[in-house]
Ligand SMILES: Nc1ncnc2c1ncn2[C@@H]1O[C@H](COP(=O)(O)OP(=O)(O)OP(=O)(O)O)[C@@H](O)[C@H]1O
């Protein structure tokens with residue numbers, strides 16, 4: 030049993046940690062946090078989203094420390110999150126006030142406010158750009174200067190543009206049911222573990238914290254046929270929203286008195302899903318429901334997949350795991366799934382010995398029983 | 401930006417919440433109390449449930465023992481010990497009788513617990529009925545309605561198929577005659593140690609976000625049929641090759657050269673002590 | 689009959705849907721059979737009352753969709769009823785509407801007083817457990833913790849329902865429909881329940897298997913004096929088994945009396961059709 034050194038665990042760990050450090054340092058390169066922040070923003074966004082902590086600098090630090098391992102970086106940030114006391118909840122964020130950087134609708138060619146392609150990989154040809162092997166800082170500067178000048182020429186007035194929500198436009202047409210605002214405070218899943226059946230607030234929290242790959246895969250599975258939701262994207266918008274908190278001791282203070290504490294960048298998706306409903310005359314009619322997806326940072330694929338799963342879980346369906354809330358919600362968390370998979374590396378020889386004993390006893394019993 | 405770590409990692413609010421769940425667990429023996437399990441600096445499945453219990457309970461003057469698979473020096477035990485020590489500065493011990501809190505994975509020490517000791521067990525899968533139904537919503541109902549026929553039926557099926565109950569570790573137990581509980585995957589050998597234990601036993605499942613407990617002097621009975629009694633792992637005719645103990649859980653060791661099979665105590669600190677009381681020589685060498 | 693009924697069913701009502709002023713009245717023109725064309729509510733069971741006496745077999749006959757299974761499932765607590773009351777004449781339950789008991793008490797009744805054979809074996813059996821395990825389940829649920837005891841009783845029952853003992857450890861998913869029904873019957877009988885519900889036990893079985901299942905039921909009734917409610921849309925089955933019968937149509941009881949009498953002199957138009965088609 031050389032496997033578990035019964036003595037020497039301490040030394041083994043020390044040695045392993047040294048080796049880990051050695052691996053990080055051996056190439057004698059130092060990546061600055063700011064470099065990660067400035068050049069690896071999507072990575073930073075993904076880590077913040079899965080860790081459910083909006084802290085770009087800390088996320089970049091986690092990425093550096095984890096040497097680029099996603100699961101490790103998310104894990105670091107989540108563990109850090111556990112040590113932070115949570116004193117306030119922010120005011121409700123109205124994404125209509127978003128400072129929009131990008132906004133597209135797949136449902137309408139002409140949406141009020143127009144499509145805003147913004148920065149996206151969607152139309153970039155995925156060809157390796159060998160020019161990046163040797164980038165010149167000077168050339169980059171020049172490019173930027175021209176770009177700024179061009180922007181100034183094209184948009185001389187600095188007026189802010191307001192982008193109304195696509196869904197409001199459809200709602201005005203009566204294509205969506207109007208629900209009264211539900212102001213029940215959400216259940217904070219980090220303060221109370223979720224109980225089944227869940228409420229929507231709990232589902233949305235788990236989905237938005239979900240591992241990007243897991244959420245994408247399950248959303249995709251539903252789309253392909255292992256589920257019954259096939260949406261049209263009403264609107265994807267990416268941009269930043271201001272966050273306010275109320276004064277903790279003046280509960281009734283006016284909205285205007287609340288404190289601005291910073292911006293967060295968000296991706297928000299509203300998907301339109303056709304559903305059949307019975308009208309007052311028992312006739313089946315088609316209506317649209319909204320699947321909602323939201324994520325810290327620019328994480329469009331995940332947010333879209335989330336909007337699919339949101340709708341799936343609104344309509345439980347025994348046949349499809351993508352419509353089963355326990356199946357979806359209990360398996361998409363990065364820290365939970367990677368942790369439990371990796372725990373298989375721990376020694377299990379006591380439990381194995383116990384199973385071995387059972388198998389041996391059964392075999393022994395079998396010999397004497399069979400006649 | 402450089403944060404000073406809190407005593408025992410958590411902020412005090414988190415500790416209080418975990419302690420509240422723990423108190424509830426003690427008040428309802430064997431009942432799985434949901435709690436808002438925190439992400440810890442160690443991975444889910446690596447003892448975060450136990451660790452959260454330990455950190456929420458530990459005080460500056462407490463003495464801690466951590467074991468994994470019976471061994472104090474197993475890498476994960478060392479890692480957990482290191483974390484607790486690093487964030488609290490408490491002293492640690494390998495001697496079972498010296499510890500105030502014993503955190504363990506998969507074993508209950510051979511030496512019986514004392515009244516002022518707390519055993520914290522790490523639990524990967526807290527739900528004894530998970531094989532009866534995959535859905536938490538259903539198993540929670542079964543517990544509430546005292547409907548354990550599914551658990552019994554699984555054992556009955558084993559008897560029909562194999563002529564005996566074929567459970568390995570985590571053979572389910574009745575706690576205080578009411579809730580069916582997994583004893584965490586401890587070997588069947590350790591199940592009887594829970595019965596009327598003098599010390600408090602707390603079980604924590606971090607990933608599944610449950611805390612449950614066996615308070616001191618509580619009845620814990622392993623599920624068994626009248627005519628197919630519960631049996632523990634058999635080490636008949638075997639003894640620890642180091643200390644000679646026979647009534648302990650033994651590891652099976654296979655000599656890589658000769659292929660010969662020998663046994664030695666799984667509880668390393670127990671073995672060490674037996675040896676110490678016999679002769680003080682050779683001890684350190686024998687484990688290398 | 690001078691005896692007290694063992695089971696009394698009073699004004700049982702089950703609707704799927706909210707109901708509306710237009711379907712409140714049974715004679716409403718908005719009702720298409722049991723379906724309200726205005727609000728879409730299905731009135732599956734409407735004001736059904738009957739008594740079951742100790743040792744008797746009560747037949748319930750009616751066309752497909754008339755509410756027979758819905759009613760049995762309500763009696764067996766599988767689904768909740770909209771309104772109505774059910775009384776069981778057993779000392780600890782007298783005077784209590786069992787429909788309003790706690791789920792723990794209902795489970796007690798299912799484990800000790802009721803037996804149920806479902807129309808669809810999937811509802812009544814765990815298809816991936818051994819057949820003997822299926823029969824054992826009910827005894828285990830009733831607190832039996834003695835394996836040899838359970839095994840002995842299960843074997844008796846399996847022999848009773850003509851399942852070869854060498855197949856007792858096989859899973860019902862590999863059995864034919866008739867065999868599955870017989871495992872269900874064995875399971876339902878395991879705790880000697882005073883009351884047994886049988887829902888279309890012979891439907892879909894070939895004639896020889898049908899005959900053997902019917903024989904089995906008659907034998908059980910003769911030897912064990914269990915009170916039974918036998919549901920079938922097949923009047924021939926009812927004629928063979930039931931002393932008294934109820935005819936249901938669109939969720940309602942339209943005729944009620946001795947089976948022979950109903951057969952000889954059907955009163956309701958639907959029953960007349962049914963009887964003549966049998967002749
Ligand atoms: N879950 C449900 N939702 C809506 N309607 C239902 C539901 N279950 C049953 N029904 C309706 O209730 C009525 C009674 O059905 P039930 O199964 O009781 O009929 P049955 O008499 O047993 O028929 P069969 O002889 O075909 O078995 C039917 O109209 C059926 O469509």
Ligand SMILES: [Mg+2]
Nearest residue numbers: 756757758807
């Ligand atoms: Mg039916």
Ligand SMILES: [Zn+2]
Nearest residue numbers: 640643665671
């Ligand atoms: Zn030893």
